[in-house]
Amino acid sequence: MTRPAADATRAERATGTPMVFSPLRLRDVEFKNRVWLAPMCQYSVEARDGVPTDWHLVHLGARAAGGFGLVLTEATAVVPEGRISPQDTGLWNETQQAAWARIVEFAHSQHTAIGVQLAHAGRKASTWAPALRRAGTIPAAEGGWRIVGPSPVALDGLDTPHEMTRDDIAGTVRGFAAAAARADRAGFDVIELHAAHGYLIHQFLSPLSNFRTDDYGGSFDNRIRLLVEIVDAVRTEWPGRKPLFVRFSASEWVEGGWTVEDTAELAARIQPLGVDLVDVSSGGVVAPGRITVGPGYQVPFARQVRGAAGIPTAAVGLITDPEQAEHILAEGSADAVLLARAALREPSWPLRAAHVLGIERDEAPYPTQYLKGAWRRHH
Numbered sequence: 165m166t167r168p169a170a171d172a173t174r175a176e177r178a179t180g181t182p183m184v185f186s187p188l189r190l191r192d193v194e195f196k197n198r199v200w201l202a203p204m205c206q207y208s209v210e211a212r213d214g215v216p217t218d219w220h221l222v223h224l225g226a227r228a229a230g231g232f233g234l235v236l237t238e239a240t241a242v243v244p245e246g247r248i249s250p251q252d253t254g255l256w257n258e259t260q261q262a263a264w265a266r267i268v269e270f271a272h273s274q275h276t277a278i279g280v281q282l283a284h285a286g287r288k289a290s291t292w293a294p295a296l297r298r299a300g301t302i303p304a305a306e307g308g309w310r311i312v313g314p315s316p317v318a319l320d321g322l323d324t325p326h327e328m329t330r331d332d333i334a335g336t337v338r339g340f341a342a343a344a345a346r347a348d349r350a351g352f353d354v355i356e357l358h359a360a361h362g363y364l365i366h367q368f369l370s371p372l373s374n375f376r377t378d379d380y381g382g383s384f385d386n387r388i389r390l391l392v393e394i395v396d397a398v399r400t401e402w403p404g405r406k407p408l409f410v411r412f413s414a415s416e417w418v419e420g421g422w423t424v425e426d427t428a429e430l431a432a433r434i435q436p437l438g439v440d441l442v443d444v445s446s447g448g449v450v451a452p453g454r455i456t457v458g459p460g461y462q463v464p465f466a467r468q469v470r471g472a473a474g475i476p477t478a479a480v481g482l483i484t485d486p487e488q489a490e491h492i493l494a495e496g497s498a499d500a501v502l503l504a505r506a507a508l509r510e511p512s513w514p515l516r517a518a519h520v521l522g523i524e525r526d527e528a529p530y531p532t533q534y535l536k537g538a539w540r541r542h543h
């Protein structure tokens with residue numbers, strides 16, 4: 165994406181189509197609209213083998229059929245020890261790749277782009293799935309595994325991670341690259357690197373979790389090194405025609421943490437390395453201070469990063485209403501919006517949004533099978 169993001173917005177706004185339903189092109193991938201499904205862990209892997217199940221097909225498939233322009237998978241581990249819980253998906257072997265390929269094929273049958281969020285949980289790995297209602301790191305005796313992080317410092321309530329060696333770091337970078345190659349073979353259109361919410365990459369970025377004294381810790385340049393290496397390695401495996409996203413936590417909501425200015429600076433540095441869009445979230449590395457949570461509370465971060473770094477952004481966080489989504493895009497705060505919880509309540513949120521925003525029935529993203537359900541203006 166070479167043209168400045170702001171120009172893209174102006175050009176598309178001139179066509180008269182609501183921004184939510186204006187296509188967006190990044191590299192060779194055209195997203196049919198700008199309302200996208202946010203990554204959401206489903207904790208639904210059955211055999212602790214990282215293989216997505218029918219649940220994932222239905223979860224992502226329903227939202228692909230529901231009109232989202234892009235569906236993102238849950239945080240998908242690049243190595244087994246990078247899973248948040250034993251029920252997480254992975255992309256470190258061929259069996260997982262084949263299972264993802266089936267889901268990708270279904271999304272494509274709906275003309276919906278599909279992306280995989282590649283992740284490593286670091287010191288937040290090996291935890292109980294929320295439904296089990298148990299806190300803490302899973303002990304080895306109960307099926308947990310050795311956890312790692314930038315520094316041997318625990319997040320409250322979790323075990324202390326092992327400080328990663330240079331070999332561990334190199335292995336992690338190779339893990340991301342290998343998963344990127346598999347993501348391509350599975351047919352994914354997008355990779356999103358999970359550098360947010362206090363997981364491994366964020367643990368390296370943040371001065372609140374990275375206390376290393378080698379060249380992966382200390383200065384800004386050192387703390388971003390792991391991500392820069394991962395971006396480089398992923399880009400060698402991920403085709404130039406396919407876009408690469410990174411999700412950041414633009415604020416930690418505590419003094420002395422990673423900031424929105426840091427996020428903008430890093431976004432500007434990685435854009436030339438082949439990052440096409442930054443997905444702007446917040447929080448996760450430590451217990452937050454005071455957060456004022458309300459509709460679109462993270463949108464100003466997306467706006468600031470987009471303005472300062474000139475990189476396309478996606479906004480996320482309490483975006484629930486079609487007019488609100490349209491406003492975020494039209495005011496130039498972001499190039500796309502991501503919905504998480506609203507999409508759990510309403511898998512076909514974009515179909516209703518099309519009606520609310522005055523998209524003609526034939527232009528709305530209905531699957532053929534569902535056309536009889538299309539809203540008519542007088543209903």
Ligand SMILES: Cc1cc2nc3c(=O)[nH]c(=O)nc-3n(C[C@H](O)[C@H](O)[C@H](O)COP(=O)(O)O)c2cc1C
Binds near residue numbers: 238239482502
């Ligand atoms: C059930 C659930 C699982 C989530 N899992 C992930 C995840 O795997 N990766 C991630 O980056 N964010 C994850 N999130 C955060 C969402 O992507 C999103 O940023 C957050 O819920 C705020 O958006 P919302 O207000 O639309 O729900 C999850 C959120 C929920 C509700």
